[in-house]
Amino acid sequence: MSETVNDIWEPHAPAAAGLRPLHAEGLDLRVSGAATARTVADGVVEVNAEGEGELRIEWRVPCVDATAFWTPEPRGTGWLPAAWSAPRRTSLAGGAPIAALIGTGDVALCAVAAERPDVLAGAGVVEETGEFRFWVQAAGRLTVRIDTSGRHFARCLADLSAWWGSGRAADIPEAARRPAYSTWYSMHQDITPERVETQAALGKELGLDVIIVDDGWMTADRTRGYAHCGDWEPVSLPDTAAHVRRVHELGVRYLIWYALPFIGKDSAAYQKLGRYALADAAHLGAIVADPRYPEVRDFLTDRLARAVEEWGMDGLKVDFVDCFARAEVPEPGPGADCAGVDEGVERLLAAVRRRITAANPEAMVEHRQPYVSPGLWPYVTMVRATDCPLSPQENRQRTVDLRLAAGPVPVHSDMLMWHPAEPPEQIACHLINVLFAVPQISVDLAAQSTAQREAIAFWLGVFRTHLDTLQLAELRPARPDLGYPLVTAVGEETVAVARYAALPVDASDPGWRTLLVANADADPDVRLTGGSGTAAVTVQDARGRIVRQSEVELDRAEPIPVPRGGLLTLRRD
Structure with missing residues (x-):
């Protein structure tokens, strides 16, 4: 939802005139035209409207335990807009018609997508009632899916992207x-x-x-x-x-x-x-x-x-x-x-x-x-991701946001650059911040020191070795309201976690044989929670040098020191 329409402003969030009520799956919808609604999955409703002129589908949800409003735009995720905020217009050439209201625990209180690319959409807090209002508008024909299933927001967005994608994507080399x-x-x-x-x-x-x-x-x-x-x-x-x-x-x-x-x-x-x-x-x-x-x-x-x-x-x-x-x-x-x-x-x-x-x-x-x-x-x-030179957190947020809406299309980072004096630990952190995307690098490689080159080569090796997990596995980013301080990808036998703040790492998934923890935080103490059994531990620094090899009992493991820019690898039978 891309272009701001500055000449439309609704100071008290009134319902548009001429709408009629339509009830479905606990939602009180207001619609125009000939509209129908059907349940397509638990907590997921598809609404179709047809008719002459502009069509509109509008609804509200209680804004309870809400933490963030998500869109795939640059700087699109975070604060909760007011209902009187100007709506946004998407088109084939700009934006994507998808959004989500996210609550505590990273659940989607309400996620929505339109089938067609060219819509006008508004969303925001209704000051008089404490509700969050959504509306979508387009001419001639309009289909939207509304997900109030309460699942992890990334899963809801992935399902909406899959709805878009049937038979649509190019062959990806x-x-x-x-x-x-x-x-x-x-x-x-x-x-x-x-x-x-x-x-x-x-x-x-x-x-x-x-x-x-x-x-x-x-x-x-x-x-x-x-x-x-x-x-x-x-x-x-x-x-x-x-x-x-x-x-x-x-x-x-x-x-x-x-x-x-x-x-x-x-x-x-x-x-x-x-x-x-x-x-x-x-x-x-x-x-x-x-x-x-x-x-x-x-x-x-x-x-x-x-x-x-x-x-x-x-x-x-x-x-x-x-x-x-x-x-x-x-x-x-x-x-x-x-x-x-x-x-x-x-x-x-x-x-x-x-x-x-x-x-x-x-x-x-x-x-x-x-x-x-x-x-x-x-x-x-x-x-x-659009340009954000030398901004690792922004690159992280943009690539994760894109991953959540890009369906089968590979997501690339904005080009990574750094000052010639950048230490290898920070170069590693630049790469860890885009761990779940395809990295692009744009520095003079001939001017890099041996230590800098080692950091680049080590982390590019991680990207290449674990490509299937990092790019194709289920993505579970945490706390969009805080810019994703922890991001996890869950593959069949490998789980990869990137840690951007001093947060514990959940090791409870029973399916992993390899657990990777990339540490981009200055705090070296990685705390594992929820695990069981014994695992072999390898800790590498930002340049890939092994600094520890041992075994741990996961259910009573002490914090494992991992240097900034380093990688913890746990393996179990």
């Missing part, structure tokens, strides 16, 4: 889940083949299997604007196909960046497409091209597909798709074949996906917050 190197923070626009190849080689040694070349490859300008976007000629990567072959010879996959909507005013493309402006991004030196026109879509598809078809690259980093999402859209002119922008965006992304996978069935496409709609899943193979 294995490389989309492998650690990646990005040039953005480490090079910005100062791209050369030699620099890219050097970092690709060094990264491969450390466990980085993919390189993503960002802005700067298509221009000699270094002023960080977008006036040169649109032509997409490899100005800074001469003899591009040979350069890509050299990277491939290292065993590294190659993605390249495109600011998809921008046609820069200093580009030759502007002379051709400048009249097809959805918006004028004057402060960026570009226009946002209007995807409702086939001429625009054909041009952009040809430009992007060229990277895979001609240069042999393994995919695209497609940036700024959310710039297509606008509250006010000009009427289409002659030649447009789509009434809505979302339809044009979908046709464009589908055409790009068809072209690149025809050339390379394993081709990858990266998207980024906030364009995380399930409607985009057929066209994307990974989604990245």
Whole structure:
């Protein structure tokens, strides 16, 4: 639920006029149009409304023991909004129509998702009654699922995402889940083949299997604007196909960046497409091209597909798709074949996906917050947390939030960067903070000390060895109101826990044979609760060096010291 609609404000949270009551599964709904409700699981109701004009589904729940309101947006989780807060609009190109009111014990007091991507939604505390009001609105047809089952909020959100995802997702190449190197923070626009190849080689040694070349490859300008976007000629990567072959010879996959909507005013493309402006991004030196026109879509598809078809690259980093999402859209002119922008965006992304996978069935496409709609899943193979340089807690919260709403799509961290003097313990903590995502790293690897390189290599090895547990197992993040100070992934025989505060670790799950505890807190004493039996203990520091090996009785274990940035591994028969 992405774009704030500033001109809608409801100071006393009145019900919208013309709604009628509808009762289902203990919910007192108010609906418009021809509406029906059915129970699809214990505590889960699906409401369908059809009719002319705007349709609305509205309900309230007691705001008792509530701790947080969750959405998948950057900085979307935490405080409880007031019912008079401006609603938010989602679309194919911005946001995802899902939210949850969370209570003590990390249960979902109420979780909700809309089937269609383009809705207007409001949520917040009703001051007069202490209730929490939800409403969802869209034109023509509207289906929502409302979950008041009282389960862990992550389980409720996973079920809502699964409801979205039937037959919807793209095939995900294995490389989309492998650690990646990005040039953005480490090079910005100062791209050369030699620099890219050097970092690709060094990264491969450390466990980085993919390189993503960002802005700067298509221009000699270094002023960080977008006036040169649109032509997409490899100005800074001469003899591009040979350069890509050299990277491939290292065993590294190659993605390249495109600011998809921008046609820069200093580009030759502007002379051709400048009249097809959805918006004028004057402060960026570009226009946002209007995807409702086939001429625009054909041009952009040809430009992007060229990277895979001609240069042999393994995919695209497609940036700024959310710039297509606008509250006010000009009427289409002659030649447009789509009434809505979302339809044009979908046709464009589908055409790009068809072209690149025809050339390379394993081709990858990266998207980024906030364009995380399930409607985009057929066209994307990974989604990245939006920029939060050198902010480990923010990266943690954004990647966990994304995991809860991304369904089958791999979630990538924002690029990890740090000061050259960063100690290996803190580098390890940067990586632990994105333990349940795919890490991207963006520092000059040639400038790293031996200790820094050891920390990078050790933790990337953990990511790779335990990929199935960290990325594919059931995710159980704790305390969203506190920014997830403890996160757990529960696999068939392996449980992984990341500890970001001095909290005990629950070892009671009977199914684990391996329990991993990554410690990103300054307190070294890891306390285990609920376990039984004997386990072999290995403690490694931030660089992977073993500092303890022993056995413990889990039901009466003393705290186990684990250095900051270190890993505790427990194994039992």
